[in-house]
Amino acid sequence: MSSELLSNLGLFVLAVLVGFEVISKIPATLHTPMMSGANAIHGVVVVGAVIVAGLADDPFAYFLTFVAAAFAAMNVVGGYVVTDRMLGMFKARPARPAPAAADASSSAGSATTEGGAR
Amino acid sequence: MxxxxxxxxxxxxxxxxxxxxxxxxxxxxxxxxxxxxxxxxxxxxxxxxxxxxxxxxxxxxxxxxxxxxxxxxxxxxxxxxxxxxxxxxxxxxVQMTAMPQLVSIFNAVGGGAAALVGIIDFVRLSGEGAVTAGFSVPVVLDVIIGSVTFSGSLIAAGKLQGWVSGAPITFKGSRALNIAAAVVALGGAAWLVAAPSGWLLVAVVIASLGFGILMVLPIGGADMPVVISLLNAFTGLAVAMAGFVIGNQILIIAGALVGASGTILTKLMADAMNRSVIAIMIGGFGTGDTASDAGAGVAGADVRKVDADDVAIQLAYATKVIIVPGYGLAAAQAQRECGELGALLTERGITVLYAIHPVAGRMPGHMNVLLAEADVPYTQLLEMDEVNPEFATCDVALVVGANDVTNPAARRPGNAISGMPILDVDQARSVIVIKRSLGHGYAGLDNELYGQPQTGMLFADAKKGLREILAAVKTLVG
Structure with a gap:
């Protein structure tokens, strides 16, 4: 075993332990965004695609590099964007753009009984 | 350097x-x-x-x-x-209800990319005849885990989307075939480490892809939260292995972090379902997607039926209401109606809380996202441990599409859900259950909650039932 491999192994084990420590403190309310955020983090494999592209020199490697780069980019871009979109929905108070308007629509709803329900 | x-x-x-x-x-x-x-x-x-x-x-x-x-x-x-x-x-x-599919697709492409990075680097180095065991061991681990994740996640996404049946799919000899795929993948991997060759790598990839498909096919829709978490952990591991292959530290660290997060979620989900991860992966039990075994259930005569107007009166004059949304609410896509009812009651000065069981929804924490989208403030979304003490002081607990997670039978030994963590809904002064029929939940048990004297049953689809209640409350308080 080379010393590089050994130090990488050490890094791996410590990162797993840090992961356990950090993740176990996240509340269940945020488990879906956290999972999708972690999903975006494994999109770091795009770095791996760049590195293999740096050494590719035959058609087979070019083709696989293209697929790997496309997969990884989809993972990383989509992961962060959708996580942000989701987290934007979590609000401490209900979104009521104009309280007066909300009142008006709810009283209108009760007048017709039907309108407000949908 | x-x-x-x-x-x-x-x-x-x-x-x-x-x-x-x-x-x-x-x-x-x-x-x-x-x-x-x-x-x-x-x-x-x-x-x-x-x-x-x-x-x-x-x-x-x-x-x-x-x-x-x-x-x-x-x-x-x-x-x-x-x-x-x-x-x-x-x-x-993407729609928020489709988040589990999207996460699954991202798992698939992430795992696939990790496997490809390993394959490309292996082909290059074996061309130069420079493959050592310190290199080929991470390569085979990367390729096996990445390929299993790729095909398994695609099947999981297909099941969630409805392109592949959500029911467990097994056929004659499927288990034997699955074991054979695993043996070929692992045997090929061991051989490849001993004598590196491109053809062995192809065999390992094909066997691993097959194993991924056969692993997820027999798993039922209701077990998907566990499967997605597990595949998330796999993707992280595959990326970390790709980091070992190309000697890149950021891949190793990031992959390890994700591997840890997926592992924790897998364990949490399996515990909340009262099942072991192994039992779920062996599969063939959890269908739960529709849970419509109508007819069976608590002796029909023992339950008290209520209508939307009764429910509206109870809710409108309560001081504290706890809403218990479950899988059925997500399946009926009734989160908007649910959020609207909660907001209406909150406006009347009633304390409204939502009790979220860990497995309500199709992936960990999914119900929270659905309700957040329906403008429910996150301060009202309480986890099981936080909300359980609140039931004793609440006037009405409104159960929408949740079954097994409210069954008090879990507190007694000797049945399918013994020991499962549940919401203490039975301690509420009054309980309303919106449900299509007295059918069984996923564990196939009678829910003792339905037979209790303080419980009223509103037989309706979650969406329709909530709309009726909303309309009735509005008429009442308007």
Whole structure:
């Protein structure tokens, strides 16, 4: 075993332990965004695609590099964007753009009984 | 190491710190968005640094130098462009109810990319005859885990989307075939480490893809939260293994973090379902997607039926209401109606809380996202341990589409759900259950809650039932 491999192994084990420590403190309310955020983090494999592209020199490697780069980019871009979109929905108070308007629509709803329900 | 390599390694370190702090900030909804941005910033830095290293012809981890050909750049950049566009489009367009599918697709492409990185590097090095065991062991692990994740996640996404039946799919000899695929993958991998060859790698890839498909097919729709979490952990591991293959530390650290997060969620979900991960993966039990075994159940005569007007009166004159949304609410897509009812009651000055069981929804925490989308403030969303003491002091508990997780039988030994963590709904002064029929839940048990004297049953689909109640409350208080 080379010393590089050994130090990488050490890094791996410590990162797993840090992961356990950090993740176990996240509340269940945020488990879906956290999972999708972690999903975006494994999109770091795009770095791996760049590195293999740096050494590719035959058609087979070019083709696989293209697929790997496309997969990884989809993972990383989509992961962060959708996580942000989701987290934007979590609000401490209900979104009521104009309280007066909300009142008006709810009283209108009760007048017709039907309108407000949908 | 030249200055450039040192700079890149330091940027990797900064990126790793950003990932950890980003996840750390996800401990509260108030800071979570910032955390995601921090993580994205670290990611951007790592990618830019790597591109600079490769473009400048820096040193590889083996001591050679990078030299990108015109084709190399063309394929890399066009791949990145296509993938970024696809990711951006799907992330913007996806419905919140379809989040589990999207996460599954991202698991698939992440795992697939990790496997491809390993394959490309193996082919290059074996061409040079320079494959050692220290290299080929991570390659086979990367390729096996990545390929299993790729095919397994696609099947999981197909099941969630309804393209593949959500019911467990088994056929004669499927288990034997699955074991055979595992044996070929592992045997081929061992052989490959002893005597490196491209054909063995092809065999390992095919067997692993087959294993991934056969692993997920027999698992039922209701077990999907566990499966997605597990595949998320697999993807992280595959990425970490790809990091070992190409000697890249940021891949190792990020992959390990994700592997840990997926593992924790898998364990939490399995515990909340009162089943072992092994039992779920062996599968063939959890169908639950519709749970419509009508007819069976608590002796029909023992339950008290209520109508929407009764429910509306109870709700409108309560001081504290706890809403218990479950899988049925997600399946009927009734989160908007649920949020509207909660908001209406809150406006009347009633304390409204939502009791969220860990497995309500189709992936960990899914119900919270659905309700957040329906404008329910997250301060009203309480986890099981927080909300359970509240039931004793609440006037009405409104159960919408949740079954097994409210069954008091779990507190007694000797049945299918014994020991399962449940919501203490039976301690509420009055309980309303909106349910289509007295059918069994996923565990196939009678729910003793339905027979209790304080419980009223409103027989309706979650969406229809909630609309009726909403309309009735509005008439009442208007």
């Amino acid at each position: 030249s200055g450039l390599e040192v700079a890149v390694r330091l940027i990797y370190l900064v990126a790793a710190v950003c990932f950890v702090l980003g996840l750390h900030l996800m401990r509260s909804p108030a800071t979570a968005r910032r955390g995601n941005w921090l993580s994205a910033a670290g990611m951007t830095a790592a990618i830019v640094a790597t591109v600079a290293l490769v473009a400048a012809g820096g040193q590889t981890s083996e001591g050679g130098t990078y030299s990108v050909t015109g084709w190399g750049w063309g394929m890399l950049l066009s791949g990145l462009a296509v993938g970024s566009f696809a990711g951006l489009y799907t992330a913007r367009a």
